[in-house]
Amino acid sequence: MDRKEHIEKVVQWLKDKVSEAHAKGLIVGVSGGIDSAVVSYLIKKACPENSMGVIMSIKSNPKDREDALKVIEGCNIEYLDLELAEPQNMILDLVTEKLREKNLLKEEYLRMTDANLRARIRMSTIYTVANDLGYLVVGTDNAAEIHTGYFTKHGDGGVDLLPLANLTKREVFEWAKELGVHEDIINKAPSAGLWEGQTDENEMGTTYDYIDAVVEGRRDEVPKEHLEIIDRLHRNSEHKRHTAPTPPKF
Ligand SMILES: Nc1ncnc2c1ncn2[C@@H]1O[C@H](COP(=O)(O)OP(=O)(O)OC[C@H]2O[C@@H]([n+]3cccc(C(=O)O)c3)[C@H](O)[C@@H]2O)[C@@H](O)[C@H]1O
Ligand SMILES: Nc1ncnc2c1ncn2[C@@H]1O[C@H](COP(=O)(O)OP(=O)(O)OP(=O)(O)O)[C@@H](O)[C@H]1O
Numbered sequence: 001m002d003r004k005e006h007i008e009k010v011v012q013w014l015k016d017k018v019s020e021a022h023a024k025g026l027i028v029g030v031s032g033g034i035d036s037a038v039v040s041y042l043i044k045k046a047c048p049e050n051s052m053g054v055i056m057s058i059k060s061n062p063k064d065r066e067d068a069l070k071v072i073e074g075c076n077i078e079y080l081d082l083e084l085a086e087p088q089n090m091i092l093d094l095v096t097e098k099l100r101e102k103n104l105l106k107e108e109y110l111r112m113t114d115a116n117l118r119a120r121i122r123m124s125t126i127y128t129v130a131n132d133l134g135y136l137v138v139g140t141d142n143a144a145e146i147h148t149g150y151f152t153k154h155g156d157g158g159v160d161l162l163p164l165a166n167l168t169k170r171e172v173f174e175w176a177k178e179l180g181v182h183e184d185i186i187n188k189a190p191s192a193g194l195w196e197g198q199t200d201e202n203e204m205g206t207t208y209d210y211i212d213a214v215v216e217g218r219r220d221e222v223p224k225e226h227l228e229i230i231d232r233l234h235r236n237s238e239h240k241r242h243t244a245p246t247p248p249k250f
């Protein structure tokens with residue numbers, strides 16, 4: 001199937017999901033990164049009059065917000081621009097203060113706790129908008145991120161639909177070019193933007209090319225040390241790809 005046709009099939013799938021759910025439209029968080037750029041273009045195609053992008057800055061790099069605005073403008077989607085640092089800080093301060101008082105705070109985990117809370121504040125915020133508009137929340141995870149569990153459970157992973165779930169990261173880039181996403185977004189390194197200088201590949205210790213190769217069953221093309229990293233990420237994140245375990249009926 002050629003790329004244009006593949007895109008049209010996924011757009012039709014989004015339309016079908018809206019209709020099956022008796023929903024009114026689709027909504028996505030727009031970060032200024034490539035995955036949410038592609039999803040923004042797809043949902044605008046699926047629901048031209050009933051789609052929305054939400055920018056949710058939390059101690060974010062201002063350049064990411066500018067890139068998010070380029071996406072919004074590029075696909076001409078309705079949007080909200082929200083600054084969420086205050087509510088996020090409020091919860092983080094409250095919890096850390098109480099844990100500190102009881103000598104329970106694990107300072108070494110704080111950066112990740114802060115990062116994951118940002119993703120979960122965004123999830124709560126976008127569902128607040130989605131509830132009110134009757135829209136479904138569209139996630140941006142691709143096959144490489146799902147395979148490695150490189151997302152926050154119930155954060156950016158807390159969504160209703162995952163249109164990019166079968167695409168490798170390379171294919172996401174190809175779709176971005178096909179859809180006409182701004183080149184500033186195509187040219188920057190994928191990042192969760194959760195701390196200064198963070199990039200996906202640095203944090204994971206491997207590359208999207210290698211993860212894509214594993215996802216596509218080309219394990220023989222991946223050096224052993226990278227296979228070990230990717231297999232460990234996959235194993236440790238198994239719980240993220242399932243609903244919560246339940247005990248048997250005793
Ligand atoms: N075996 C198990 N069975 C059931 N649940 C299990 C579990 N092990 C941990 N858990 C639960 O899962 C939690 C850990 O998972 P989680 O909270 O997701 O946290 P975690 O996987 O530690 O961190 C999230 C990762 O995703 C990255 N990320 C986040 C957001 C966006 C992006 C991006 O690409 O934009 C990337 C982030 O940089 C980080 O590397 C634990 O606190 C525990 O509650
Ligand atoms: N500042 C933000 N505003 C709105 N949504 C955000 C923001 N940061 C993250 N998100 C949401 O979380 C998702 C996961 O982030 P992720 O970094 O994996 O994707 P991306 O930024 O779109 O692509 P890239 O891989 O290029 O960084 C985003 O696609 C977006 O939906």
Ligand SMILES: [Mg+2]
Nearest residue numbers: 031033191192
């Ligand atoms: Mg990003």
